[in-house]
Amino acid sequence: MNENALCWLNGTLLPLSAASIPVNDHGLLYGDGVFEGIRIYGRRAFRLQRHLDRLVLSARAIALNIPYGCDDLTAAIQQLIDAFDAESGYIRVMVTRGPGSLGLNPKGCEQPNMIIIADQLSMVDQTSREQGARLIISSVRRLPADGLDPRIKSLNYLNHILAKIEANHAGVDEAVLLNAQGRVAEGTADNIFIVRDACLLTPPCTEGALEGITRELILDLAEAAGIEVRVQPLGVYDLYAADECFLTGTGAELIPVASIDQRRIGQCPGPIFRKLQQDFAAVVAAECQR
Structure with missing residues (x-):
């Protein structure tokens, strides 16, 4: 992990190392959530709207409500990029089902977690x-x-x-x-x-x-x-x-x-x-x- 990696967690910007979610979040317990990966080039998110559209469709397909609108997410991503220490990088946007009981039934998960990470990513050397x-x-x-x-x-x-x-x-x-x-x-x-x-x-x-x-x-x-x-x-x-x-x-x-x-x-x-x-x-x- 890049020591300068940042996280936007439910409206708060903080170092990635300081970010945390409850251990009973169904995203952790069962992989219940959706995500998008977005490249940063020249401090801009590449094809951001296309990625957010796909995020919305993925969430809809698993009956997951995203707690922020696309305009809010666009602003959050730009805030993260502005605070990031590199011209280029990688954004990971995640929506988890949120904390709930240890059973896999998502009915009790009332508050999804919205996580956006800015870091570096290289698939091969x-x-x-x-x-x-x-x-x-x-x-x-x-x-x-x-x-x-x-x-x-x-x-x-x-x-x-x-x-x-x-x-x-x-x-x-x-x-x-x-x-x-x-x-x-x-x-x-x-x-x-x-x-x-x-x-x-x-x-x-x-x-x-x-x-x-x-x-x-x-x-x-x-x-x-x-x-x-x-x-x-x-x-x-x-x-x-x-x-x-x-x-x-x-x-x-x-x-x-x-x-x-x-x-x-x-x-x-x-x-x-x-x-x-x-x-x-x-x-x-x-x-x-x-």
């Missing part, structure tokens, strides 16, 4: 970011949509954590989760893209992928650049046979992939990745100018 990340296919499957819809960014990420543990044990950077049918869903905290014959491909959200905001932007940038785009189911073979592969996400930003299960990807970083990375940086610069 600088060498992997420049030369490419190493991936494995995890044995952990993505939860099916009829169990927990992947569009809900809930606080319960246990199956993703187990996949990340596998990656740690294998000595690699990241793991790919498959869905129950054995098709590609996503990484532990990122969406996945491949390039095949100059065509950009990524799984649809119905396969278990999060409706990523960076994913959405990359698809738009690719179409604007005249790159053929297909959103279609992918198998493990498609990953192994890819000309290029890369990860996207608010935390990840854009990360090229060098290998999957010790199979080298054709080009890393490849020309389409480099083009999209350049265009992504241009959008960030345009939207986050002071």
Whole structure:
């Protein structure tokens, strides 16, 4: 943890090390809550409204009332950024169900906790970011949509954590989760893209992928650049046979992939990745100018 990390907790700004919530909060007891991750560039929150809209939809999907409106959250996030000691960083917005009984019934949870953290986040080291990340296919499957819809960014990420543990044990950077049918869903905290014959491909959200905001932007940038785009189911073979592969996400930003299960990807970083990375940086610069 960065010693300069800050927290906005239910209207109070304080050092992250001083922030606390009750131990009987159902967010802690059961992972009952929702969250968003937002990048800070040039002391501005990137695509903030889009993230807050998704937070509201996630909360609505689990019948959780957010105790602040979007205007209040926007002001709170800006207050946090203004007090933060860096030009760039990462914001985590969380809404927990709040304190209640030790039973899992949320009926007695009357006061949700609103937590906003400003800190630094790096998904991989600088060498992997420049030369490419190493991936494995995890044995952990993505939860099916009829169990927990992947569009809900809930606080319960246990199956993703187990996949990340596998990656740690294998000595690699990241793991790919498959869905129950054995098709590609996503990484532990990122969406996945491949390039095949100059065509950009990524799984649809119905396969278990999060409706990523960076994913959405990359698809738009690719179409604007005249790159053929297909959103279609992918198998493990498609990953192994890819000309290029890369990860996207608010935390990840854009990360090229060098290998999957010790199979080298054709080009890393490849020309389409480099083009999209350049265009992504241009959008960030345009939207986050002071």
